[in-house]
Amino acid sequence: MRCSRTAFRAAGFEQYFAELGGLMDAPDTAPAVYDDLAARYGLSYGHPDWLEEIIARYRLNPPTHGTPTVHR
Known part of the structure; x- marks a missing residue:
């Protein structure tokens, strides 16, 4: 049996929240x-x-904060 190591990375939003803070x-x-900021991370404020x-x-x-996008 062969063991392998798998590293998991966060989705990258930790940096978004650090910048938002x-x-x-x-x-x-x-x-x-x-x-x-939201656009750089592919987000919008709903x-x-x-x-x-x-x-x-x-x-x-x-x-x-942010310019809201109206969702109806």
Whole structure:
């Protein structure tokens, strides 16, 4: 029987979250900067049609970064 070693790598989002955290720590980061970050990782910030209801129902803070893409 032959043993092999397999190394697993994360999907790469750990760097996205590290960069996102840095942007969120800065007081006046422009929304376009968040959009650029998301685009580099193939992401977009969604804004489903039910989001406002959930925010109101559970007294949540709405997202403050990125330009939302409306999903209906």
